[in-house]
Amino acid sequence: MKYMNEYRDPELAKKYLEEIEKTVTQPWAIMEVCGGQTHSLVKNGIIEMLPEQVTMIHGPGCPVCVTPLNLIDKAIHLALNEHVILCSFGDMLRVPGSKINLLEAKAKGADIRILYSPLEAVKVAEDNPDKEVVFFAVGFETTAPANALSVIHAHRKGLTNYSILASHVLVPPAIKAVIDDDESNIDGFLAAGHVCTIMGNSEYHPLSATYNVPIVVTGFEPLDVLQGILMVIRQLEANKAEVENQYSRIVKEEGNTEAQKMIFEVFEIRNQLWRGIGEIPESGYAVKEKYAAFDANIKFSISIEEAPEHPDCISGQIMKGIKKPYECPQFGKKCKPSFPLGAPMVSSEGACAAYYHFSGLIEA
Structure with missing residues (x-):
């Protein structure tokens, strides 16, 4: 708790806000990419405390939110199969499908199990050899190593009843897509610190240079976010565009190379559909052919038509x-x-x- 409180110090937060106020001389729009940063901004009232010249724009950094509607429907279809045990993180259960969500499917009798790790799903497959066990593998680069490891473990154990329904999305291509959008008007970015913990900062340097935008890798505590905002504003006011690392206590330039090896053993980069946004080139991980036996999309050959979003949802x-x-x-x-x-x-x-x-x- 002491460690956490160090990043929730009201007096230091006040100093950061005063420094932001002193530094900013014109309007700037800054996007925090990750939903965890959005919650920190809103929950702690930071948006209201920032100078009026600073506008925070909330980005697509919520992997649950951008999981394609069609894939939710596939998960529901699988879950309603009496021969399937669907395993998932809890936050996926209430995401709307085209007709029902996974929680409603569970109420209809589907065997859906909420787990905290895909490795638990491998154990479920071991314990239930007469059932097909599917793990709904959703996330950014942060959850990819554990999902890849589950496939490797199942492969080593010789399990033929385990597979993953993967929806892994990648942050740098999403930032590029946001910048390229005709309606976008963003001056700088707070990049997601947990993603860079795995992947490092190298992917952001070409983005910053090509589009002439500051990108600051930032943590999630209130002081992290405030310092990240200040670092972006200092660059903007000085007409600079560089990649900086606010989250240096966790993030290294090269990232976690062992985790990266695990990812690229199982996954390869492909185009990915983002719910509500559309297809973004080279923005997702898909299971390699080597491990096709563990890819639920291939294993079950599910064909479900893409349904439209709710007409009232923006x-x-x-x-x-x-x-x-x-x-x-x-x-x-x-x-x-x-x-x-x-x-x-x-x-x-x-x-x-x-x-x-x-x-x-x-x-x-």
Whole structure:
């Protein structure tokens, strides 16, 4: 707790805010890429405390939110098969599919198990040799090593009843897609510190140089976020565009090379569909042919047509930073955590959920 409190010091936060106020001379729009940073900004009231010249734009950094609708439907289809045990992290269960969500499928009798690690799913497969066990492998680069390790373990154990339904999305291509969007007007970025813990900072240098934007790798505690904002503003005011590492206590330039080896043993980079955004080139991990026997997409040959999003949901515009959650006509009305129209109202990293729970825009 002492370690955490060091990054939640009100007096030091006040000094950062004063320094930001002294430094900024013109309007700047800064995107925090990760939903964890969004929650820190909203929950701790940082957005309201920043100078009016500083606008925080919430990015697509919520892997649960951008998991394709079609893949949610595939997971539900598999879960409703009496011969399948579907394993998942808990935050996927209430993400809306085209008709129902996984929690509703569980209520219909589906054997869906909430786990904290894909390695637990491998054990479930060992203990249930008469069932097919599928792990719903969702996440950014941060969860990819553990998901890859589960495949390697299942392969070594000779398990033929284990597979993963993968939806891994990559952050740097998403930043590029956001910058390239005609409606985007972002001056600098806070990159996701946990992703860079795995992958390092090298992928961000070409982005910063090509697009002339500052990118600061940032943590998630209030002081992390405030210092990251200050570092971006200092660059912008000095007409610089570099990659800086605010999260240096955790992130190294080269990242975690052992974790990277694990990822690229099992996965390869491919184009990826992002829910609400569309296809982004080379922005996802897919299971390599070498491990095709552990790819649920191949193993079960599921063919499900792509369904449209709810017509009242503007989650795509929110995740691209074009609109804020409270600008959605259904925010807090038709769309609530108890009945979400889109994934950002469900996930612990979703911008809509952050504003609903912490912004004070919803009456108690």
